[in-house]
Every structure is written in C-alpha cells, then in structure tokens.
Amino acid sequence: MAVRRKGKIKTWNNGKGYGFIIPESGGKDIFLHIKSVQNKDRVPKLGETIAYTLSKDKQNRLCAIDATYDGEKLKSKKKQRSGFLTIVISSLFLIGLGVYVLAGELPVSILFLYLLLSFITLLIYLKDKSAAKNGDWRTPESTLHLLALLGGWPGALSAQAIFRHKSKKTGFRVVFFVTVIVNIVMLAWISTPDGLLVLNEIINFQY
Numbered sequence: 001m002a003v004r005r006k007g008k009i010k011t012w013n014n015g016k017g018y019g020f021i022i023p024e025s026g027g028k029d030i031f032l033h034i035k036s037v038q039n040k041d042r043v044p045k046l047g048e049t050i051a052y053t054l055s056k057d058k059q060n061r062l063c064a065i066d067a068t069y070d071g072e073k074l075k076s077k078k079k080q081r082s083g084f085l086t087i088v089i090s091s092l093f094l095i096g097l098g099v100y101v102l103a104g105e106l107p108v109s110i111l112f113l114y115l116l117l118s119f120i121t122l123l124i125y126l127k128d129k130s131a132a133k134n135g136d137w138r139t140p141e142s143t144l145h146l147l148a149l150l151g152g153w154p155g156a157l158s159a160q161a162i163f164r165h166k167s168k169k170t171g172f173r174v175v176f177f178v179t180v181i182v183n184i185v186m187l188a189w190i191s192t193p194d195g196l197l198v199l200n201e202i203i204n205f206q207y
Contacts, residue, residue, distance in 0.1 A: 040164040083161030090154035118155030125159030149179040
C-alpha cells in the first residue's frame with residue numbers, strides 16, 4: 001500500500017487548476033493538479049491541509065495523486081468504479097420506461113418528460129460543478145432536488161457519477177434518494193387506472 005503524506009497548499013491557480021503543496025516532512029514543493037483531488041465538489045484553499053500519495057508525472061517530476069482534504073478518507077478504486085453502475089441503473093430505468101410506453105401502459109409524454117428533465121438536470125449539475133471550481137454562483141440544492149423529484153433523477157444520478165459532483169455529501173444524497181423513491185412511487189401510481197385517469201384529465205385540461 002502506498003505511503004500517505006500530508007502537506008499544506010502553498011499556491012493555487014484556480015484558472016489553470018493546479019498548485020503546489022508544502023510537504024510536512026520538508027523538501028521540495030509538490031505539484032498538485034485538480035484532477036488528482038478526490039473531492040471534485042470544491043477547490044483547494046491556501047494553507048489547507050491535504051493528504052496525498054507521492055508519484056511522478058510523464059516528465060518524471062514529483063507530483064501528488066489521490067489527494068484528499070483533511071478529515072476525508074481515500075476511496076478504494078472499487079468504490080470509484082461504482083459510478084459506472086449508477087449510470088447503468090439510470091439507463092436501464094429509462095429503457096424500461098420506454099418499453100412500458102411502447103406497450104401502451106403509459107403515454108409517450110411521460111417518457112419525453114423524463115428524458116427532457118434528465119438532460120436539463122445533467123446540464124445543471126455540470127454548470128454547478130464548474131461554478132464550484134470557479135467560485136461562481138451555485139445552483140441551490142433545493143433546485144436540484146426539485147428537478148430529481150419531477151423526473152430528472154436519472155440525469156442527476158448519471159451526473160453525480162460522470163462529474164463526481166454531489167456524490168459524497170451524505171446529507172444531500174439522503175434527500176436525493178428520498179426524492180427518487182417518491183418519484184418512483186408517483187410513477188407507479190400514474191400507471192394505475194386511477195392515476196392514468198387523473199393524468200389524462202390534467203393533459204386535457206391544459207389543451
């Protein structure tokens with residue numbers, strides 16, 4: 001197992017996404033790129049303690065990899081690969097929904113709504129991740145939860161895996177999975193005769 005070291009952020013270029021660490025053990029400053037930081041929800045701050053594994057880049061220069069902020073644990077590679085599974089789950093749900101629509105059990109508008117909201121939600125996650133890196137205005141978590149509740153959760157789940165954004169905040173993920181469960185329960189109800197009747201009344205009312 002690789003030796004974990006600690007140091008403090010000496011410099012950080014937010015625009016270019018890299019900086020240097022002062023090792024606690026002394027010696028030369030260590031190069032750190034944002035790609036090597038495990039938590040992608042924020043950026044390193046000057047003077048912040050960070051743990052890392054020492055490595056070498058393609059030019060044979062010393063650099064830090066698998067960097068974690070103070071108090072965080074390094075995730076195993078197995079856990080990191082679990083992100084692929086969440087994308088598969090999202091895709092299977094949308095495929096299953098499409099099969100249900102083709103079978104005439106649900107109107108095509110439901111599938112369109114899920115696809116549209118998932119795409120919009122994925123883009124908003126991408127925008128929010130960029131804002132987190134650059135210190136810009138952030139999308140409120142309540143907005144992300146509302147989009148998930150309305151049907152954008154497959155896109156949110158994929159975005160969390162692809163962008164590694166909002167994927168480690170326990171409080172956020174608890175609320176997120178509650179919105180997923182509520183949404184699925186609502187979808188199951190809409191699939192019933194009573195639910196379809198109410199849905200058709202809403203559609204007819206709007207038109």
